[in-house]
Amino acid sequence: KQEVTQIPAALSVPEGENLVLNCSFTDSAIYNLQWFRQDPGKGLTSLLLIQSSQREQTSGRLNASLDKSSGRSTLYIAASQPGDSATYLCAVRPGQAGTALIFGKGTTLSVSS
Amino acid sequence: GAVVSQHPSWVICKSGTSVKIECRSLDFQATTMFWYRQFPKQSLMLMATSNEGSKATYEQGVEKDKFLINHASLTLSTLTVTSAHPEDSSFYICSAHDLLAGGYEQYFGPGTRLTVT
Numbered sequence: 001k002q003e004v005t006q007i008p009a010a011l012s013v014p015e016g017e018n019l020v021l022n023c024s025f026t027d028s029a030i031y032n033l034q035w036f037r038q039d040p041g042k043g044l045t046s047l048l049l050i051q052s053s054q055r056e057q058t059s060g061r062l063n064a065s066l067d068k069s070s071g072r073s074t075l076y077i078a079a080s081q082p083g084d085s086a087t088y089l090c091a092v093r094p095g096q097a098g099t100a101l102i103f104g105k106g107t108t109l110s111v112s113s
Numbered sequence: 114g115a116v117v118s119q120h121p122s123w124v125i126c127k128s129g130t131s132v133k134i135e136c137r138s139l140d141f142q143a144t145t146m147f148w149y150r151q152f153p154k155q156s157l158m159l160m161a162t163s164n165e166g167s168k169a170t171y172e173q174g175v176e177k178d179k180f181l182i183n184h185a186s187l188t189l190s191t192l193t194v195t196s197a198h199p200e201d202s203s204f205y206i207c208s209a210h211d212l213l214a215g216g217y218e219q220y221f222g223p224g225t226r227l228t229v230t
Contacts, residue, residue: 043221046220049218100162104156
């Protein structure tokens with residue numbers, strides 16, 4: 001059974017720091033991997049989606065990498081800002097298109113000004 | 114990108130009553146929709162897969178008689194929490210693929226906060 005683990009569970013950094021969030025999954029046979037942001041009491045905002053054949057995706061200050069063979073992904077946030085404070089969720093889609101995402105428990109990020 | 118809506122965004126009900134939550138794909142057809150539940154400070158847990166025109170597939174440990182799912186059209190799935198109890202209080206989120214666009218990405222609704230008193 002696919003399991004997704006995110007480390008650390010919580011992270012506090014001062015504004016301007018670069019940081020890395022980690023995600024690992026137990027079964028490397030995934031279709032794709034997606035990173036989301038969730039603000040307290042709110043729904044999900046999709047940040048980056050990496051197909052299984054890709055190694056990384058970038059959007060603005062965010063860069064996500066994928067090493068499928070080792071079952072790992074990282075989300076790199078450059079020059080963090082207080083507005084980046086949120087919970088970041090990693091999710092993998094096993095198998096093929098049309099199957100449900102399996103989520104990690106998330107990393108709660110707090111960026112202080 | 115594709116848009117998924119949910120209604121209501123929040124609901125408070127009394128113990129023993131039933132609550133219906135609607136999930137709609139606004140600009141695409143969704144043959145499959147997913148229902149997730151999220152308890153405070155926990156991750157999203159898949160409850161069931163809703164298939165248009167057929168019965169839903171429930172995850173292990175989810176009571177199908179308690180969480181009734183109907184997917185009567187390609188743009189609407191409903192989740193009815195029957196005989197709700199305080200332990201059913203949670204954040205319920207639906208999602209769907211746009212398979213005609215390749216089904217690569219899963220689009221999420223904004224969620225419904227259910228509080229059972």
